[in-house]
Amino acid sequence: MNLLKDSFEFGLHTQIHFGVGRLQELPSILKKYNYKNILICTDKGIANSGALDHIETILKNGDIKYEVFTEVEPDPTIRVVKKVEQLFKEKNCDAIIGLGGGSSIDTAKGVSIAVANPGDLNQFEGKNQIPNRGPDVIAIPTTAGTGSEVTHAAVLKDEERKYKMGILSEHLHPKAAILDPALLTTLPRGLAAITGMDALSHAIESYTSNQAQPITEALGLHAIELIGKWLRPFVADRTNLEAASNMMLASTIAGTAFIWGRVAAVHALSHPLGGRYKIAHGQANSMLLPVVMEYNLSSNFQKFKNIAALLGERVEDLSLRSAAEKSVDAVKELVTDLGIPKTLKDINIELSLEEIQVVAQEAFDSGIANANPKNCTVQDLVSMINTIK
Incomplete structure (x- = not known):
């Protein structure tokens, strides 16, 4: 970017409350905004982990009225959003807590849209299509990956189309985010690994994107840098609060980066793969990230050299190209060390030539790959999928 010629915008609309034990401050935060009846939107895994009971105790002790919905699904769907919307209206709620991973927070965002904007949610796909700001969302993440607690995006699945649509709007920034690393200590190992890789994909794609500033x-x-240092120890021991704290911080920082820096070909492909074949978002990103990085290397060797160094690779005395290539090696090694499957075959998914073409076309049509630092055709996207078969 040439600062003498180019301009940019940046803003963060979410109040962040970070620190071990900050969850105890939830009642005072809710009272600050004068909410009268909160709807907690979460999933059964969180309910079974004890995290929901903990929050309910805090709310009761703080004399906060609340309702609970615990049927959020791994890929948040329009169908579930409409169920929560109905409960929100029936119970006369005035704000929503998204408690959990990106699915719970995105579902909460979807409910906020639906309450204030009648009609089919499909009409709001894309950027800035939401006329009215809905009820406030308070995000309480229990994973270190999605960054949804600070972003202006919600990804919801249309089950009829087998399609994950992105909705982006300034109305979708959560009002506040409570980042308590203690909530990460019960995260299953596999989920810690793939959500951490999701955060890394946000950081790398936003840093290398053609929209970076x-x-x-x-x-x-x-x-x-934080993920390179702390993801392995966090996955090895989720009760390591230092590692958990740094990963939660890294996830939120990466989420803040991609609000404006954008994501690119990795996410363009992971959305249709998830929508059609129920591949977890972080899993798809883990497979795709090194492939897309290798494709993009020549767009800016210096940036990929910087990534390699931050991920712990020795780049001294190497040519610029060789140093950049080390970034791909570093990500591949990280995926291996975390025990994440590397190919579609490893997770028992085989795609026909026709299916690959459909996924690539959907990825291209989404427009997400427009932020890729190196131009992508449909055929380029097909080649990327073929690499992870």
Whole structure:
């Protein structure tokens, strides 16, 4: 970016409350905004983990009225959003807590849209299509990956179309995010691994994207450094609060980076793969990230050299190209160390030539790959999928 010629925008609309034990401050935060009746939107895994009971105790002790919905699904669907919307209206709620991973927070965002904007949610797909801001969302993440607690995006699945649609709007920034690393200590190992890789994909894609600007680049680099240092120890021991704290921070920083820096071909492909074949988002990103990085290397060797160094690779005395290539090696090694499957075959999915073409076309049509630093055709996207078969 040429600062003498180019301009950019940056803003963060979410109040962040970070720290071990900050969850105890939830009642005072809710009272600050004068909410009268809160709807907690979460999933059965969170309910079974004890995290929901903990929050309910805090709310009761704080004399906060609330309702609970515990049927959020791994890929948040329009169908579930409509169920929660009905409960929200029936119970006369005035704000929503998204408690959990990206699915719970995105479902809460979807409910906020639906309550204030009648009609089919499909009409709001894309950027800035939501006329009215809905009820406030308070995000309480229990994973270190999606960054949804600070972003202006919600990804919802249309089951009829087998399609994951992205809705982006300034109305979707959560009002506040409570980041308590203690909530990560019960996260299953596999989920910790793939959500951490999701955060890394946000950081790398926003840093290398053609929409990157100085602030998002700085955020992306710091998130990459934190993940490179702390993801392995966090996955090895989720009760390690130092590792958990750094990963939760990295996830939120990476989420902040991609609000403005954007994501690119990795996410363009992971959305249709998830929508059609129920591949977990972080799993799809883990498979695709090194492939897309290798494709993009020549767009900016220096940036990929920087990534390699932050992920612990020795790049001294190497040519710029060779140093950049080390970034791909570093991500591949990380995926291996975390025990994440590397191919579709490893997770028992085989795609026909026709299916691959459909996924690539959907990825291209989504427009997400427009932010890729190197131009992508449909055939380029097909080749990327073939690499992870």
